[in-house]
Amino acid sequence: MTNKRPLVMIMGKKDGLVLKLDDQCAYHDLLEELKARLSERRQHYSDGPLLSVKVEAGNRYLDSAQREEIQAIIRSEKMLVVEEITSNVMTVEECDERLRRQSLLQVRQTVRSGQVLEAPGDLLVIGDVNPGGQVVACGNIYIMGALRGIAHAGADGASDKVIVSSLMKPTQLKIGSVFSRSADVVEQEGRYMECAYVDPNTGRIAVDRLQSYIKRFHGLARMSYEGVK
DSSP states (O other), X not given: OOOOOOSEEEEEETTEEEEEEOSSSOHHHHHHHHHHHHHHTHHHHTTSOOEEEEEEOTTOOOOHHHXXXXXXXXXXXXXXXXXXXXXXXXXXXXXXXXXXXXXXXXEOSOBOTTOEEEESSEEEESSOBOTTOEEEESSOEEEXXXXXXXXXXXXXXXXXXXXXXXXXXXXXEEETTEEEEXXXXXXXXXXXXXXXXXXXXTSSEEEEEHHHHHHHTTTTOOOOOTTOO
């Protein structure tokens, strides 16, 4: 007699549940077992607080309609809230977009007043950004020159990005949705690379020496220069 492998495994975590979905079975069978397994465990969470649910689809690709269907089944249990649905598989378009956002655009020029320079990933400017000039990137911004204009890193909303410059005298800095004016930037003494970042303790943009930032946030500051030759 053989034991049937469960198509849905439900595991508890500190603040919710993790659902591991079988990635080899038929999609219809997976949905049926998901409904059955949630129904069986309903008594464990029906009277408690809201629980976040993380769904792990493994090597199964889920399109947007299937993700909505899985979310609807989980949400029907009322006390469950879907935190995220992850999959190891992505479309070619999604892969291209991820690579695009992880790329580094290298530009050798002075960004003059009225010019806007944009990058889908990280941006390296070998030159100055003059007053009235603007540089925008979804990733980090590195300026091998003076920043006297506007710089916006994390333009897609990410607040864990940095703005690095040889001379930090910006008109405005913005990281994610957090911004600071030129008056908020404290000038550092000496000549060295400076780094602007969102301080997790204050939620505001801070400016420090690049080496001091790396030492303070060594686990967070993994800035890659692999694309710079």
